[in-house]
Amino acid sequence: MPLPSRFGLVAFLLLLVSPLSAQFEPPKLAVPYGNNPATGKFAEVNGIKLYYETYGDGPVMLQIHGNGDSIAGMGYQIQFFSPKYRVIATDSRGHGKSEPGSGRLTYEQMAEDLNALLDRLQLKSVIVLGWSDGGILGLLLAIHHPDKVSKLAIMGTNLNPQGAYQWALDGVAKGVKEADAMIAKGDTSQPWQWNKQLLDLLGQQPNIPVSDLEKIAIPVLVMAADKDVIRADHTQLIFEHLKQAHLAIFPGATHMIPRENHLLFNETVARFFAEPFARPDTRTVFGM
Numbered sequence: 001m002p003l004p005s006r007f008g009l010v011a012f013l014l015l016l017v018s019p020l021s022a023q024f025e026p027p028k029l030a031v032p033y034g035n036n037p038a039t040g041k042f043a044e045v046n047g048i049k050l051y052y053e054t055y056g057d058g059p060v061m062l063q064i065h066g067n068g069d070s071i072a073g074m075g076y077q078i079q080f081f082s083p084k085y086r087v088i089a090t091d092s093r094g095h096g097k098s099e100p101g102s103g104r105l106t107y108e109q110m111a112e113d114l115n116a117l118l119d120r121l122q123l124k125s126v127i128v129l130g131w132s133d134g135g136i137l138g139l140l141l142a143i144h145h146p147d148k149v150s151k152l153a154i155m156g157t158n159l160n161p162q163g164a165y166q167w168a169l170d171g172v173a174k175g176v177k178e179a180d181a182m183i184a185k186g187d188t189s190q191p192w193q194w195n196k197q198l199l200d201l202l203g204q205q206p207n208i209p210v211s212d213l214e215k216i217a218i219p220v221l222v223m224a225a226d227k228d229v230i231r232a233d234h235t236q237l238i239f240e241h242l243k244q245a246h247l248a249i250f251p252g253a254t255h256m257i258p259r260e261n262h263l264l265f266n267e268t269v270a271r272f273f274a275e276p277f278a279r280p281d282t283r284t285v286f287g288m
Helices: 011-018 020-024 070-083 107-120 133-144 164-182 193-204 232-240 262-276
Strands: 041-044 048-055 060-064 086-090 126-131 149-155 220-227 246-254
Touching: 020 070, 041 070, 060 070, 060 107, 060 133, 070 086, 070 126, 070 262, 086 107, 107 133, 107 149, 126 133, 133 149, 149 262, 164 193, 220 232, 220 262, 232 246, 246 262
Parallel strands: 060 086, 060 126, 126 149, 149 220, 220 246
Antiparallel strands: 041 048, 048 086
């Protein structure tokens, strides 16, 4: 079973080292995003039941949450975009209401689940918004299924574990050690084996070659906070190796800006999706 939906990537790491993780509870909104029987459905994909909810009408936007989180964690984004878009929000494999299946949990498998869902819904060329692990899945979709993604916005995303700051990797190692100790003594207060699966995603995955970014021809908005869990130079690396990309670094912000300052975050994404893509260069302005 997955962790409760309040655990995003940073919230889970904070749980290991401090009591402050409660501040990362998903937003409490009028619509019960992530637990809405009026719109929630299951799709049979790749041997599991994948849960998703659909809101609004218009161009299709796929929204993908982060590690240990669920649809509920992106409530502010669903609420903001659904008046103008047909928002499809999913619980990734083993998260929220979606089944985990068997074997190792991998980003590649989760991306293939999303591809299969889009096939089931007969959708191509959708825009994708991914936060944290959701950004990784968005990149993998664009790399391996370019027909599925027309524009992509990613927030706090890495290509490999080394893209994160050392404090985050230390938190993962501490979490694995704690989970192993609890499993060894037969503790059942938490789903420790599942916790290890999530930690494996953070500590051992993804492993996306930089060269794969160069396969992505669509416009991509690369976002991060100036005090993110992902290193600033790693975010810059992703931006520089995409053919058509914009870079947005949110000042005075953390990895949790989609909740902390959701208005700024959402408006930044909305502008990128709504306007024709252009990549102006100061070199051209100066006639160099």
